[in-house]
Amino acid sequence: MIEKPKDRRARIFFAFSGLSLLLVEASPADFRWVGLTLCVAYLVLGAASWLDLRSRAR
């Protein structure tokens, strides 16, 4: 029996979202919006990937 590769996209995107947020505090004030935008974008990508995985599992 061939084992299906696990889809870890959602988990990785959520991790990227957290990483982007972590760096907001370390960045100069002018560029904080970049980290916040990345955080939100990866949250959305993570949520979309999770929903996609769930719909395929059914």
Add this chain to the structure above:
Amino acid sequence: MEQTALFGVIGLALAFDFVNGFHDAANSIATVVATRVLKPLHAVAWAAFWNFIAFAVLGTEVAKTIAKGVVDPSVISIGVIFAGLVGAIFWNVLTAYLGLPSSSSHALVGGILGAGITKAGFGVVVVDGIRKTGVFIVWSPLVGLALGMIAMLLLMWIVARATNIGRTNRVFRKLQLVSAAAFSLGHGANDAQKTMGIILALLIGAGRLGPEADVPLWVVLSAHTAIGLGTLFGGWKIVKTMGNKLTRLQPMGGVAAETAAAITLFFTSARGIPVSTTHTITGAIVGVGTTRRLAAVRWGVARRVLWAWLLTIPGSALVSAGTYLLLEVVK
């Protein structure tokens, strides 16, 4: 004597730029070569042309960050820049030999940091400049990845209704020429400016220019010429890693990856942020790969690339610190 040393180090800075073009040539053309849109020789000529043209488009903000935003300009001397360049060139050559797409930009920042700190201690570090460069080490590939994925999803949505697959592929092969040109433009703008920054710092340090001086035109032109020539002689070992080993790309994927990376580079160049073109395009290629499935990305290779990223600044800083100490002993 000092004048000879000054011109010698300017020559070395331009050699670094040449090696940078050589090392990063793969970034501009990997996807074009991997999808067989252009033959390798035509692809490097195309990239070199756009590398050169970049001087007219995206300003010199990154050059100012390198000259004044890594270590305090008052400690910059011919010795510091020489040692910094030796550290960066050594690191670039080592990673090119190993086939690792590491960052020339961070090698340069690490080199200057190592030599500057060895000369005058940690107090000379320009914290804001390093913070800006530091956060974008992580953010630039993440921006590239997100934009690459979003661009790919958009394109997939657009072509979903296309009935003639052959024609769609042909359209994307042509579009890839445009996206590769845009990426090369961004690469030329961001990377050539780092050499301009080095030369600007040298000229200010040597008292040839005032502290508030802008980058002279001859410096701009010579930096773009050097990076363009370097790209023309490109590094083929890295082309292979970037184009085929990370993930296999079709023309549509190439367009998405290059467009995403170009947008990131235009933004960072305009805002004076020295980022790695290698990190950016790697992120974008991975982003395109993840739209298929995560298994399409070869994570083993991505992990090797990650190690090269993490080690670049400390590695080049260590070499430049050693070189600076050696110079002091010889003096």
